[in-house]
Amino acid sequence: MSRYEEMFLRLKQRNEGAFGAFLMLGDPDVATSAMLLDALVEGGADMVEVGIPFSDPVADGPVIQAAAERALAAGVRVDDCFGLIAQFRAKHPAVPVGILTYANLLAARGRERFMSDAAAAGADSILVADVPSLEAQPYAAAARAAELDYVMIAAPNTPEPVIRRIAELSSGYTYCVARAGVTGTRDRLALDHDRLFALLREAEAPPPVLGFGISLAEQVAEALESGAAGVIAGSALVRLGADADALRELVSAMKGATALPGSVRESHGHLA
Amino acid sequence: MKHDGRFGRYGGCYVPEILVPALEQLEAAFLEAEQDPRFAAELQELLTTYAGRPTPLTRCRNLAASTPARIYLKREDLLHGGAHKTNQVLAQGLLAKRMGKRRLIAETGAGQHGVATALAGALFGLETEIYMGADDVERQQLNVFRMELMGARVIPVTGGGRTLKDAVNEALRDWTASFPDTHYLLGTAAGPHPFPTMVRQFQRVIGREAREQVLEVEGRLPEAVVACVGGGSNAIGMFSDFVPDEGVALIGVEAAGKGLDGHEHGATILRGSHGILHGTETLVLQDSDGQVADSWSISAGLDYPAVGPEHAHLKETGRATYVGVEDGDALAAFQALAQTEGIIPAFESAHALAHALELAERADEEMVIVVNLSGRGDKDMAQAVKLLKGAEA
Numbered sequence: 001m002s003r004y005e006e007m008f009l010r011l012k013q014r015n016e017g018a019f020g021a022f023l024m025l026g027d028p029d030v031a032t033s034a035m036l037l038d039a040l041v042e043g044g045a046d047m048v049e050v051g052i053p054f055s056d057p058v059a060d061g062p063v064i065q066a067a068a069e070r071a072l073a074a075g076v077r078v079d080d081c082f083g084l085i086a087q088f089r090a091k092h093p094a095v096p097v098g099i100l101t102y103a104n105l106l107a108a109r110g111r112e113r114f115m116s117d118a119a120a121a122g123a124d125s126i127l128v129a130d131v132p133s134l135e136a137q138p139y140a141a142a143a144r145a146a147e148l149d150y151v152m153i154a155a156p157n158t159p160e161p162v163i164r165r166i167a168e169l170s171s172g173y174t175y176c177v178a179r180a181g182v183t184g185t186r187d188r189l190a191l192d193h194d195r196l197f198a199l200l201r202e203a204e205a206p207p208p209v210l211g212f213g214i215s216l217a218e219q220v221a222e223a224l225e226s227g228a229a230g231v232i233a234g235s236a237l238v239r240l241g242a243d244a245d246a247l248r249e250l251v252s253a254m255k256g257a258t259a260l261p262g263s264v265r266e267s268h269g270h271l272a
Numbered sequence: 273m274k275h276d277g278r279f280g281r282y283g284g285c286y287v288p289e290i291l292v293p294a295l296e297q298l299e300a301a302f303l304e305a306e307q308d309p310r311f312a313a314e315l316q317e318l319l320t321t322y323a324g325r326p327t328p329l330t331r332c333r334n335l336a337a338s339t340p341a342r343i344y345l346k347r348e349d350l351l352h353g354g355a356h357k358t359n360q361v362l363a364q365g366l367l368a369k370r371m372g373k374r375r376l377i378a379e380t381g382a383g384q385h386g387v388a389t390a391l392a393g394a395l396f397g398l399e400t401e402i403y404m405g406a407d408d409v410e411r412q413q414l415n416v417f418r419m420e421l422m423g424a425r426v427i428p429v430t431g432g433g434r435t436l437k438d439a440v441n442e443a444l445r446d447w448t449a450s451f452p453d454t455h456y457l458l459g460t461a462a463g464p465h466p467f468p469t470m471v472r473q474f475q476r477v478i479g480r481e482a483r484e485q486v487l488e489v490e491g492r493l494p495e496a497v498v499a500c501v502g503g504g505s506n507a508i509g510m511f512s513d514f515v516p517d518e519g520v521a522l523i524g525v526e527a528a529g530k531g532l533d534g535h536e537h538g539a540t541i542l543r544g545s546h547g548i549l550h551g552t553e554t555l556v557l558q559d560s561d562g563q564v565a566d567s568w569s570i571s572a573g574l575d576y577p578a579v580g581p582e583h584a585h586l587k588e589t590g591r592a593t594y595v596g597v598e599d600g601d602a603l604a605a606f607q608a609l610a611q612t613e614g615i616i617p618a619f620e621s622a623h624a625l626a627h628a629l630e631l632a633e634r635a636d637e638e639m640v641i642v643v644n645l646s647g648r649g650d651k652d653m654a655q656a657v658k659l660l661k662g663a664e665a
Binding site (some may be wrong): 102107134159162182 | 273276284285286287288289290291292293431432437438441444445448449545546547548549550551553556558559560561562563564
């Protein structure tokens with residue numbers, strides 16, 4: 001069983017949704033980044049998503065762009081990122097780690113080699129933000145060969161044939177976007193996910209995890225109520241910079257809101 | 273998508289999943305327009321009565337007169353707007369109207385494509401917003417004013433290296449959220465499918481006319497067709513109708529900047545490596561990790577670290593060859609054309625001309641060369657004063 005499958009099973013038994021926390025690897029430097037990743041786990045993150053910084057991140061809003069710029073300005077290389085993942089894996093053997101990055105980094109290293117280096121470092125999945133389902137087949141095949149889960153993005157405007165293709169090619173989880181646009185925090189979510197989650201379920205796609213614009217504990221609860229198996233917060237965490245205490249606190253508050261009706265956590269978690 | 277947008281192993285459509293519906297809609301609208309005689313007629317009328325097509329093919333009377341070569345200039349500099357860009361902004365503007373969009377967005381480097389898009393926005397009554405690197409906004413006040421005069425809003429981009437590639441990133445980000453009512457009027461034959469194909473089709477009028485015109489005056493096809501390559505739209509427009517003519521050498525000229533051995537150039541085909549940037553698989557200037565490098569050229573239009581995928585393919589198949597011309601040689605050709613023919617070319621076009629002059633000087637028998645004079649040099653005056661007067665001082 002994969003780490004994602006084990007995690008979803010564990011959470012199901014506890015009647016909780018998954019809380020995924022995103023940080024940019026190497027932001028603001030390699031040593032601080034390692035410390036911040038630990039803080040995510042200490043705060044209670046169920047799964048950790050890490051960005052490998054790219055110079056031209058078209059799917060990201062200003063907060064995550066700035067994080068990638070800081071990492072690159074600090075001289076962070078792809079090898080350093082794999083090093084950080086390996087270090088994390090040694091300390092936290094059960095926490096799933098997913099890579100979020102861009103196709104050009106795979107093209108430069110060689111797609112197959114990138115995937116096998118990621119797997120060797122201890123990553124569980126990879127999502128390539130600028131590879132849509134149209135171009136996904138060779139990426140999914142390379143991930144499978146390296147025993148990585150290949151994660152794909154679905155949105156409220158994703159047509160049904162694409163959902164079926166996602167179901168066919170991807171594994172681990174389905175990264176659902178909360179709205180059109182790039183990553184970044186918003187005060188309100190445009191929640192129109194009932195149809196999307198229903199289509200994903202029908203197609204037997206991997207469990208939907210909602211990202212893009214999750215910044216408040218209330219939104220976590222809302223997302224889970226609408227049928228997501230989990231949520232991912234990115235910009236809201238990255239915005240805290242190198243403040244590990246604040247990071248731990250926000251992760252803990254958001255994780256607290258993942259309790260579903262009838263769970264142990266519900267008594268002290270968010271009540272809708 | 274109806275087509276995969278591939279040119280051999282290059283091209284494709286590498287964008288976030290949420291943007292795919294926008295590109296599918298664009299492909300459908302483009303394919304439908306291509307089959308629609310009304311679209312063709314409307315575009316033709318605009319090209320003729322608004323933009324001034326056909327543009328002439330001018331034989332250089334003095335330049336290279338001492339060589340056995342005859343150099344012809346395809347005068348895109350005479351097109352309304354001052355460069356070939358008008359061809360495709362009119363076509364994309366019409367397409368945007370057909371799709372019912374109310375807003376145009378575009379990226380611009382030094383401002384040429386921004387000015388062209390602003391022109392289309394004014395003509396078609398579309399709200400227009402132009403992304404431009406913050407440093408370029410500072411350096412190119414005159415073009416910013418031109419855009420504003422035609423009703424466009426210029427948005428300075430402060431992220432990344434604050435250059436053209438960052439302006440493309442920002443325009444793509446905008447489009448990801450705005451595509452239901454907004455058309456992204458991409459400026460060159462690069463980017464995700466269907467842009468490389470669509471922009472080529474809208475620019476191939478250059479080569480179609482040039483081919484007919486040279487056949488008429490010379491009674492035969494030329495030995496060589498030369499065009500500068502940044503993103504590659506003027507070159508692909510010039511080359512396309514000559515591709516089946518195997519005896520015609522197709523030569524793309526890249527900006528060798530301060531020299532191909534250093535890092536200050538824009539020679540993506542000569543010095544780049546396989547990569548994926550701005551939605552397309554192509555050749556990219558980058559480091560060994562795949563971080564995209566900054567390009568360099570005295571001409572803003574050639575200052576781009578990737579290139580249209582069809583050029584990468586033409587290079588791979590050998591049908592076209594690509595060479596580099598350094599800043600200094602381009603500047604010399606810029607002056608030579610002004611002094612001998614009374615034509616001031618854009619710095620971009622001067623690169624192509626510099627290579628044509630080199631071919632002419634090397635020729636030991638009769639040779640016909642067609643150069644795409646893609647734009648006029650008015651926009652480069654401030655920089656030319658600095659470079660030429662500065663050098664004299």
